[in-house]
Amino acid sequence: MIWLGIDTANTPLSVAIVKDGTVLAEVNSSMAVNHSLRAMSTIEELFATVQLQPKEIDAIAVSEGPGSYTGVRIGVTIAKTLAWTLKKPLVGVSSLKTLAANAFYFDGAICPIVDARRNNVYAGLYEYEDGHLNAIKEDGHFAIEDLLDSLKEYERPVLYIGKDVAMHEVAIREKMGENAIIAPFPLQLPRASSLIHMAQQSEREENIHAFTPEYRRIAEAEANWLMQQRKDKASE
Amino acid sequence: MTTDIYILGIETSCDETAASIIKNGHEIVSNIVASQIESQKRFGGVVPEIASRHHVEQITLVIEEALHVAGLEPADLNAVAVTEGPGLVGALLIGINAAKAFAFANGLPIIGVHHIAGHIYANQLMQQMEFPLLALIVSGGHTELVYMKDHGSFELIGETRDDAAGEAYDKVARVLGLPYPGGPQIDKLALASDDAVDFPRAWLEPDSYDFSFSGLKSAVINYKHNIEQKGGTIVPEHVAAGFQKSVIEVLTAKTVRAAKQYDVKQVIAAGGVAANKGLRASLDAAFEQENIPFYVPPISFCTDNAAMIAAAGTPMYMAGVRGDMSMNGRPGMQLTSWNE
Numbered sequence A: 001m002i003w004l005g006i007d008t009a010n011t012p013l014s015v016a017i018v019k020d021g022t023v024l025a026e027v028n029s030s031m032a033v034n035h036s037l038r039a040m041s042t043i044e045e046l047f048a049t050v051q052l053q054p055k056e057i058d059a060i061a062v063s064e065g066p067g068s069y070t071g072v073r074i075g076v077t078i079a080k081t082l083a084w085t086l087k088k089p090l091v092g093v094s095s096l097k098t099l100a101a102n103a104f105y106f107d108g109a110i111c112p113i114v115d116a117r118r119n120n121v122y123a124g125l126y127e128y129e130d131g132h133l134n135a136i137k138e139d140g141h142f143a144i145e146d147l148l149d150s151l152k153e154y155e156r157p158v159l160y161i162g163k164d165v166a167m168h169e170v171a172i173r174e175k176m177g178e179n180a181i182i183a184p185f186p187l188q189l190p191r192a193s194s195l196i197h198m199a200q201q202s203e204r205e206e207n208i209h210a211f212t213p214e215y216r217r218i219a220e221a222e223a224n225w226l227m228q229q230r231k232d233k234a235s236e
Numbered sequence B: 001m002t003t004d005i006y007i008l009g010i011e012t013s014c015d016e017t018a019a020s021i022i023k024n025g026h027e028i029v030s031n032i033v034a035s036q037i038e039s040q041k042r043f044g045g046v047v048p049e050i051a052s053r054h055h056v057e058q059i060t061l062v063i064e065e066a067l068h069v070a071g072l073e074p075a076d077l078n079a080v081a082v083t084e085g086p087g088l089v090g091a092l093l094i095g096i097n098a099a100k101a102f103a104f105a106n107g108l109p110i111i112g113v114h115h116i117a118g119h120i121y122a123n124q125l126m127q128q129m130e131f132p133l134l135a136l137i138v139s140g141g142h143t144e145l146v147y148m149k150d151h152g153s154f155e156l157i158g159e160t161r162d163d164a165a166g167e168a169y170d171k172v173a174r175v176l177g178l179p180y181p182g183g184p185q186i187d188k189l190a191l192a193s194d195d196a197v198d199f200p201r202a203w204l205e206p207d208s209y210d211f212s213f214s215g216l217k218s219a220v221i222n223y224k225h226n227i228e229q230k231g232g233t234i235v236p237e238h239v240a241a242g243f244q245k246s247v248i249e250v251l252t253a254k255t256v257r258a259a260k261q262y263d264v265k266q267v268i269a270a271g272g273v274a275a276n277k278g279l280r281a282s283l284d285a286a287f288e289q290e291n292i293p294f295y296v297p298p299i300s301f302c303t304d305n306a307a308m309i310a311a312a313g314t315p316m317y318m319a320g321v322r323g324d325m326s327m328n329g330r331p332g333m334q335l336t337s338w339n340e
Ligand SMILES: [Zn+2]
Pocket: B115, B119, B139, B271, B272, B303, B304
């Protein structure tokens, strides 16, 4: 069984090909380069490296978000187009779960964090149980203060993971004290091999055409429009 | 022996998700367009983030439908042509990345097409283009006069210095309180009107083929303010007719003058505003008088579609123009010749 994994949900890019539980090749980078320049060309290089043809893969895993709207869309568009035209199964995995998967042997709660600007983050809370990574708090978009308040009630050590953790490290340490554990740099980037590992334990998408990113946030214009609708209704 | 050439076109530069297959550069085998207009209406215009979200939902569906209607497999295709720019960058990226993934998976070459070249080549779907020709491109994002001495040779001889014609239509429609999209509404009001307010024409320098519509838009706004300040109300039909008259007169006169100066064999109009009935009638009449063949595609090929991208991509394919897997969206892409 040969898997292709793609993560372009945030600044880092990760692409991997895994065959029968072996990583044949993986490319990871965290340069602020437009994913449209690098994603498909990296996939092309990777196939050349492992000397496989696109049609030889058996399944595709993609990071479905949350994250940068454009970044998530590039990965999802590539993955769903490949899966549809090659007639292969597609599995979407949370970008946050992919990050959390880096902390395989951590005994405790894992909080993957992706910065969402203006003191907001995308975050979730995960825990390993019998080799399975379970969500104990649903992925979402939070004000960093609110997220930390909710984690404080948890009263246990939490591992913070993701390259954007650095931007919020002061706030995390201040609020969580002893219970704050910051993952070291080798674990901070999402890995497409971890993504594939998680995908192998997940359900495949029933309808590839209908597969869309998990934005975890409605578009601003839509939010304003909904607010206006509510106001109009109230004033009727 | 001649073999047929099948090109898959993909277009997502604004709010239409489109895919089409064209045979030999002019024969429409399939042409699928998924419009977002119903969704975007809520916002009174195209919201880029919403447009991109819709494109992701539709992109593989429209490509599949284009293949299905054509009765073709990916292996039957010669290449994939996709709009590389200009347009909304987030929207362009969906079509481009789907095109790259599709081309890579099926071992096909990929060709990046300029959106305006696409609009011009929409005419190729109706009748053979004859050179030299002059193209008037009028849409929500463009007002341009392009001279072509051959396939793939584009010389920009005039363009708008401020608003595009379609943009002016949308803004004036908003002033008149008309629903989005405003262009067709103004056209309808103008055609039904028995009188027209006299608005200025922006001729610019005597020898210029450039356009300017922001002054006209301001004139409409001032006219409305003045009347309302005096406690009166405007007659929307008369305003629409006056505005449309000013736009059409300038577009027609400059296109005719350029066609004569460049001594072209054919004049074509393209772009969403070329669907405007008043403009079509005016250009038709003017070129009939000048005895220069004038063509404008049916309305469905004036608005954004992928057939035009495949049509423009075909001569590029034959000329050996190729893109690669690093193709990026180019929101400000310039129309440059690919045959020189
Ligand atoms: Zn257009």
